[in-house]
Amino acid sequence: MKETVGITALVPPELIYACGKRPMDVNNVVPESxxxxxxxxxxxxxxxxxxxxxxxxxxxxxxxxxxxxCHNALVDGQKVELSGMPTHYFFYPFDRDTDYLRxxxxxxxxxxxxxxxxxxxxxxxxxxSKGRALDELRVNDRVRASDVFSALISFSDLAGDPDxxxxxxxxxxxxxxxxxxxxxxxxxPPIYPDFHETAESFGLHVVYDELPYEFxxxxxxxxxxxxxxxxxxxxxxxxxxxxxxxxxxxxxxxxDGVIHYTQFACHHTLEDEIFREHLDYPILTVQGDLPxxxxxxxxxxxxxxxxMLEVKP
Amino acid sequence: MNIGLDVGSTTAKVVHMEDGEVxxxxxVPSQRWIELIDDEQGEKNIVSTGYFRKKVPHFAAITEITxxxxxxxxxxxxxxxxxxxxxxxxxxxxxxxxxxxxNDKCSAGTGAFLELAxxxxxxxxxxxxxxxxxxxxxxxxxxxxxxFAISEMISQLVGGFSMEEVIYGLHQxxxxxxxxxxxxxxxxxxxxxxxxxxxxxxAVNNMLDSKIEVPGAPQLVNALGxxxxxxxxxxxx
Numbered sequence: 001m002k003e004t005v006g007i008t009a010l011v012p013p014e015l016i017y018a019c020g021k022r023p024m025d026v027n028n029v030v031p032e033s034x035x036x037x038x039x040x041x042x043x044x045x046x047x048x049x050x051x052x053x054x055x056x057x058x059x060x061x062x063x064x065x066x067x068x069x070c071h072n073a074l075v076d077g078q079k080v081e082l083s084g085m086p087t088h089y090f091f092y093p094f095d096r097d098t099d100y101l102r103x104x105x106x107x108x109x110x111x112x113x114x115x116x117x118x119x120x121x122x123x124x125x126x127x128x129s130k131g132r133a134l135d136e137l138r139v140n141d142r143v144r145a146s147d148v149f150s151a152l153i154s155f156s157d158l159a160g161d162p163d164x165x166x167x168x169x170x171x172x173x174x175x176x177x178x179x180x181x182x183x184x185x186x187x188x189p190p191i192y193p194d195f196h197e198t199a200e201s202f203g204l205h206v207v208y209d210e211l212p213y214e215f216x217x218x219x220x221x222x223x224x225x226x227x228x229x230x231x232x233x234x235x236x237x238x239x240x241x242x243x244x245x246x247x248x249x250x251x252x253x254x255x256d257g258v259i260h261y262t263q264f265a266c267h268h269t270l271e272d273e274i275f276r277e278h279l280d281y282p283i284l285t286v287q288g289d290l291p292x293x294x295x296x297x298x299x300x301x302x303x304x305x306x307x308m309l310e311v312k313p
Numbered sequence: 314m315n316i317g318l319d320v321g322s323t324t325a326k327v328v329h330m331e332d333g334e335v336x337x338x339x340x341v342p343s344q345r346w347i348e349l350i351d352d353e354q355g356e357k358n359i360v361s362t363g364y365f366r367k368k369v370p371h372f373a374a375i376t377e378i379t380x381x382x383x384x385x386x387x388x389x390x391x392x393x394x395x396x397x398x399x400x401x402x403x404x405x406x407x408x409x410x411x412x413x414x415x416n417d418k419c420s421a422g423t424g425a426f427l428e429l430a431x432x433x434x435x436x437x438x439x440x441x442x443x444x445x446x447x448x449x450x451x452x453x454x455x456x457x458x459x460x461f462a463i464s465e466m467i468s469q470l471v472g473g474f475s476m477e478e479v480i481y482g483l484h485q486x487x488x489x490x491x492x493x494x495x496x497x498x499x500x501x502x503x504x505x506x507x508x509x510x511x512x513x514x515x516a517v518n519n520m521l522d523s524k525i526e527v528p529g530a531p532q533l534v535n536a537l538g539x540x541x542x543x544x545x546x547x548x549x550x
Contacts, residue, residue, distance in 0.1 A: 257411075282411040297417055304378035308411045311375070311542075313382035 004058060004160070005112065008048065008073045009065035010233060011090055012226050013157055014219065015105060016063075017120040019112035023157040024059055026052070031193035031291045041265035042072045043191060043290050049076035053083055060086070063108065067091030068236030071267060092236035102227035109223065120162075121221045127162060130169055131155055131216045138207060139253050141177040145206035146196035148172065152212035153189060179205035181256040181309035186210040186246055186275065188268055190261045191288045198294040199259070202306040207253040210246065211235065239271060243278045250281060256309045257282040259302075264289040282308060315547060316358050317539030319380065320346045320365035323400035323424065324506055326536040330544060338533050360543040362535050364401070373546060378413050380538030381406055385502045387541060388528040393498040396491060396517075397535070398507040400424040405494045414494055422490035424507040426462070430483050433463055434476055438510070444480045445512025452482035462486060480512065488516035500524045506532035 002022045007013075009027070016023040026048035033047050040046030051057045064077030066089045074089070081087035088111040093100040109115060131152060138148040151172055159165040180203030185195075189211055192198070199206055214234060220226030234242040250258065258281045262269040272285050284305040286298055307313070317328040325346035329337035341348050346369055350359075356370035366374040377397060381404065385395045397404040401424070402417035416422055424438075431438040452469035454462055466479050474482070495501060501523040507513060508531040518525045528534060 276412075284412070285414070297415075300376060300417075301415060304376040304413065304415075307376055307379040308382075308413070311379050312411070313379045313386070313538075313542075 003060040006048075006052065006057065006059035006062040007065070007157065008045070008063070008077060009069045010156055010215065010218075010230075010235075011063050011065060011108070012105070012218070012220070012230055013155075014121050014124045015109060015115075015223075015226060016112060017124060017158075017162065018115045018117055019109060020116040021112055022160045024057070024160055025154075025156040026057060026059070026062075027189075028154065028157070029057065031191055033291055036290060042070075042263055043288075044188070044263060044266075045070060045072045045076040047291070049079055052080050052085065061111075062087045063111070064089050065092070068094055068233070072265070092233055093231060094237060096231045096237055096241075098227045098231045101231045102223060105223050105227055105230075115223075118222070121219075123162060124158065125219045125221065127158065127166055127169070128155065128216050128219050130166070134169060134172060135213065135216060137174065138177075141179075141205065142174050143172055144175060144177055144200065145209075146200055149196045149206065149209050149212065152209060152216065155212060155215035177205055179203050180306060181205070182207045182254060183305075183309075184208035184210070184246070184250055184253065184255045184258045184281075185261060186258060187261040187271075188263050188266060190286075191263060191291045192294045192298065193291065194294050195261075195298075198299060199302055202299075202303045203310065204259075204302065204306050206259075207255060208249050210249075213249070235268075239274055243274065246275075246279065250279065255281065257284065257305060259283075259305070260285045262287045314354065314358050315540045315543035316354060316360070317380070317536040317541070317543060318346070318349060318359050318361045318369060318371065319363040319377075319533075319536035319539060320361065320369050321363040321377075321399060321535075324532065325349055325363075325365075326533050328533055328536040328540045330537075330540040333544070335537065335540075338530065338536070340532060358543060358547070360539040360546070362539045372543070375539065375542055377535050378404060378406055380535040380542065381504060382408060382538065383541045384534035384536075384538030385504060385528070387537060388534070389500065389502060389526060392500050392502045392526065394495060394501045394523070396495060396501060396503050396505075398422070398424060398491070398503065398505040398513070400428075400506070403491060403494065405491075405496075407496055407498070409498075416490075416494060422487060422494070424505070426487060427483075427507065427510065427513075429460075429463060430466065430480070433466065434480075441480055441484070442509075442511035442513070444477045445484055445510075445515065448475070448477040448481035450478055450481070451485050452479045454479070454482040454486040484510075484512040484516040485520075487513060488520045491517055492520040495521060495523075498523050500526060502526040502528065504528065504531045504534040508532075 006026045030047045037046035066074040137143045218229045315330045319326040327349035361371035362380040395406040406413040452474040
């Protein structure tokens with residue numbers, strides 16, 4: 001049985017598999033959790049922290065993305081480390097410095113025991129290519145956004161088993177999607193497990209999921225190419241680069257409006273004003289806290305936004 | 314006949330329109346919304362809105378964001394921003410870019426906040442505007458939380474401020490909360506039953522640089538918007 005490495009945000013899964021271990025994105029279990037952590041800012045980090053501390057997640061070590069993305073994870077990751085979990089801290093460069101990221105990947109590789117199977121790089125590159133094809137099907141209204149999202153969000157760890165995950169990708173059903181408006185979902189992923197289904201129930205077809213698209217967009221065949229690609233990780237770098245990337249995708253995917261999901265106590269919430277100033281689309285900002293089925297407040301906002309886009313009062 | 318039925322958290326309103334003109338309107342407490350329905354009319358000409366929009370008879374049910382937009386534009390086609398102060402939430406709609414924000418997590422800035430204050434003073438909520446106009450200065454009230462604002466009110470009464478001055482300060486705190494949600498605009502229309510409180514209108518007017526508009530029957534704007542939407546649907550049938 002391969003050792004399982006928990007990851008708290010995007011860590012190149014290619015490298016973890018190439019080092020002979022299996023990644024587990026500890027965020028992926030959060031939306032289905034019923035925990036209400038006593039000590040928390042962001043529920044995402046607080047819940048995976050408590051799940052690890054309580055033995056509810058079967059991992060052998062933890063890689064904390066502590067620089068360039070989630071700052072709360074730096075503290076919650078240390079709480080996990082102090083409990084005895086082998087823990088490594090991974091830092092993205094803000095200035096896209098490829099050499100710096102290469103050094104970070106070297107340290108990570110050493111923590112993981114070194115590269116043992118280089119074939120995993122090309123295998124996962126091919127899977128990401130398949131994921132991008134699925135994403136295009138969604139853009140062309142051939143697959144439901146909720147099906148695509150649940151597949152794409154798992155590209156951070158390929159569900160711990162690339163072979164089984166490929167079968168999951170192959171099984172996403174094609175259908176003619178009917179909708180009233182095309183929307184993009186930017187920001188961190190919603191903590192509500194039924195968010196996409198709820199949006200669909202109001203006629204909103206989510207044609208762009210910002211963060212999962214980053215999982216597909218970045219890849220490499222060795223440490224140098226990984227460093228070049230992942231130094232472009234938009235959530236870790238200057239927001240002006242992220243805004244440009246989003247603008248390109250909004251235009252390419254012909255969206256009518258943008259939903260900005262924000263998480264309570266997450267620093268990304270502060271970016272809302274920047275998006276509103278620089279993205280020339282109707283924008284709906286919603287905020288979540290604890291993982292629960294979509295609350296009525298969210299449904300009202302999605303319904304009203306759908307009306308705004310369709311009825312154009 | 315085009316009927317707009319707005320059943321909100323506190324009151325239910327109905328507007329009947331014919332040939333683009335309002336021919337009938339009525340307001341009752343929410344629990345008595347059934348009085349607004351005429352059995353002979355059926356639901357085929359009703360567009361409903363408000364919290365209970367899906368619980369009452371309707372041909373179509375739409376949110377208050379859409380009805381407020383339609384109803385406000387009926388009064389002023391060039392209005393830029395709408396502030397709908399409801400019993401349980403406040404909605405700010407920017408018609409220039411089809412965006413809106415809803416405050417429904419905090420009572421400060423909603424009708425519930427004023428109900429709480431009126432209950433404390435044991436006075437009708439409808440008298441707050443008149444008492445506001447009798448004050449020449451206001452007591453400082455924080456705008457952070459409706460519940461804690463009551464304890465602040467008590468402190469200011471203990472400190473020597475009159476009830477009128479405390480109510481004036483309360484309206485200032487209320488208006489500040491609202492103003493934080495409103496983008497810069499030339500024209501802002503205030504709607505919703507709470508806007509019948511002239512103290513609120515005065516305080517918001519002092520807080521914002523925009524031209525403040527209050528339509529004749531601010532509590533009926535959403536029902537009016539629903540009737541206008543019914544008119545659209547009938548025109549396209």
